Amino acid sequence: MAAVLDFHLSIPRDGRPSYLRIADGLRQAIQSGRLEPSERLPSCRRLAVMLGVHRHTVTAAADELVAEGWLKGGERRAHRVAAVLPSEFFNARVGHTASRGAKTLRWRLVREAGAPKGAASAARGHRYTFAGGVPDLRLFPYDEFRTCLAQALRRAPRGLGGYGDPAGHPEFIQRLSLYLRRVRVLTGRRILVTHGSQEGMFLVAQLLLRPGDKVAVEELGFPPAWDAFRAAGAELAPVRLDASGMVPEALEVALSKGSVRLIYLTSHHQYPTTVTLPIERRQRIYELASRSAVPIIEDDYDHEFHFRSHPIAPLASNDPSELVIYASTLSKIMFPSMRLGFLAVPEAIYHPLVNLRAIITRQNNTFLQDAVARWIDSGGFERHLRRMRRVYQERRDALVDALSVGRRAGLALDWSVPDGGMALWLDCGVNSDAVTREAAARKVLVNPESHYRFAGTRPGTHLRLGYASQTPPELRAGADILLEAIASVRAARATRP
């Protein structure tokens, strides 16, 4: 039996259509309790008479409230107020936990990853930083690039804003390929654009590694790459380094044990020791990989910053067995937060990698790629590289000069002048973890050997000193403080009983 109610509807008077205003009035009547949960409403016809509007207007208001969950019914049945109101169910401030069990979910996590180490070194509040891997952000030609960005954005309405090729923006890939062919001697490879080289390494790990597989890595290396391999369930097999980089005989032993499915190599500037892998070793390592049918991932993160006139070409430039995956990035050439990296891979794994990347991040931002393509076309890209190569060489020399002061003052410092890159590997003669702490207390950031060592916590005597992000005067001032810190650790050790 229809309960015909007498109740007050307060209909707001504003410019909106009347059905929306009537819906507001009804919603408010329900929220205020004037209409109760499950209560039956007058018919739309009757409400229309009450409100002096057409019946269709009331029906439209009721439809609105049904869709929002305040009313039930309609279509020849009378409307009722919902038994559970949206406000009750979805307003988190209403106490409802009792009715639904206050217990929060106990999550089962199938993978664990530590906090990234790099994050700590990005901490603020330092005066000088030798943290490596970051170019001098002050020297990038932002105005030039802003113009390229604006031009690229103008193409967004005509398709560039939509979904694109998961492998990357074709016009960017074309420019990049030409550049890589000319400068890095890379030919016959397929390019896949990634979010930094990190996504490239993660992708390769996902495609090639399963739990229990091993990855041969340099015993001092790049922990985020290791994390990518571990995330695929792989174990790491550390291979010995010496002053020339990875020792082929040590790799041979690792390979002979089987289950190594991938070799990770920083051939151009070994990370973190900066050494360039000599040609004979490259040849030997390539032969070992080819004979064992184990692919190599060659991480070439700062190729252009090399101060010799003819840098050795990457392993990927001569890869008859098609086993080298080349990973690189524009993070050092441009700046890290761009997130533009790439893989240059043999044809056989190109499509599987592209399909997998589509599942992970779909694609890179297209107009950023287009902007870089324009920047390459304009000549700005190579102009910037030439400038930075000169700047970084001056900075390397400034750092070497500053350290020489310490050596002359009697500190047992040792280093090889790096042929290129953005960092110097310093043997400071004392526990470099202690030096790092002493330097931090003086507001100078450095990274100790232990950050890069596979075996974990063993302290070493080396520091990785990034010289790219500071000017020569900054490098000298920072190095002076660092030398104090080293001297202080040495003095503390000397006075210890």
Place this chain on the structure above:
Amino acid sequence: MAAVLDFHLSIPRDGRPSYLRIADGLRQAIQSGRLEPSERLPSCRRLAVMLGVHRHTVTAAADELVAEGWLKGGERRAHRVAAVLPSEFFNARVGHTASRGAKTLRWRLVREAGAPKGAASAARGHRYTFAGGVPDLRLFPYDEFRTCLAQALRRAPRGLGGYGDPAGHPEFIQRLSLYLRRVRVLTGRRILVTHGSQEGMFLVAQLLLRPGDKVAVEELGFPPAWDAFRAAGAELAPVRLDASGMVPEALEVALSKGSVRLIYLTSHHQYPTTVTLPIERRQRIYELASRSAVPIIEDDYDHEFHFRSHPIAPLASNDPSELVIYASTLSKIMFPSMRLGFLAVPEAIYHPLVNLRAIITRQNNTFLQDAVARWIDSGGFERHLRRMRRVYQERRDALVDALSVGRRAGLALDWSVPDGGMALWLDCGVNSDAVTREAAARKVLVNPESHYRFAGTRPGTHLRLGYASQTPPELRAGADILLEAIASVRAARATRP
């Protein structure tokens, strides 16, 4: 015994330091064969006399060539030409395959992924497109956003260009949180910025799923999400849909079988059928998930484009058991190639997700996030949303009108007018795979039901018609052709014996 050779060095005369010019001359002598592999060089002292330069200049030239791999020796030993020349080893045009085994690597791939389905529908050469999921790229306020980008880029030299927080740019997260609280009723959640919602779903799958686990999914759904779950080794358990969305009783059956570890839900606008999940079902599904301790990933990909005045809030807005992972994106609000998505998650899984994301892509582009934060601050973000909501509602109505013409002309068409979103789910009464082919022949792009059906190839009678990217005249013209295609398939069926 030292072989003292008489050979011609051709030293280029240009502005470079003499050691580099001498290195060039020696390199050229080696490359041309005037100096042979392993051949011993005159001493630096002797070469200096021959060339009339200081001995140190020759030493520097020789050091250069040792570093490049052309020479061996030095440091008190005589220099020899390297046994294997860089040109021989690294010039891919030289025939060397015989010596290193011509066999190319046979790759072992541990994961396989098909080509993404969406890619096909992005194909060019159409006159009209009803492919869903893409906003109208012509209507985005690029000029406004370009200004924000330029402002953000100005901050790059002061840190924004470097490595940042893997969880996202704090200033963007703050603006986004405020917006989500106000518009989507989301509170008490941690935000993690991702490359589209795709990376969010991939991350969640990596963190929560292991091989053999099951994910309950709507039987018609979003294949890229399914791919992300499968990439973690999970199997899919399809749950029945009806005209109101996921059927809770069917979910209950799926959960009762155990091994379901995640529920994937498109509650706001079911993908692809566009239905809004009613409140009672939300409550029931939430209770089932809570009781079974199974988390829900709620994919809310186009929340703002809803034409009712008070859309139902997401499940994540009232989550006492803290089991809802909310995934969303700016791809529909801005444009897809931005690659800005986010997760809004319970505290318990925030840090594990951030640590994992650092391994996959490190972080999103920071200045893009900063630009969007500025765009939100300027009011442009919400102004654009308000405008697009109105535009899309008009377009929905235009499409409905155009389809009504076909219904009046006697085609067995059926649909529910969607409350929001960017697409309409049309029952065209005949095999929609055939209609898709007929439409494609007429240069009109549509996506058939089979694209979204878990069970794979079974043809259905539905089409998903995206109406967001075309103007009303375009929609009418496209719909006319589509109706022709439907009529043509119906006629072919009628005349078949």
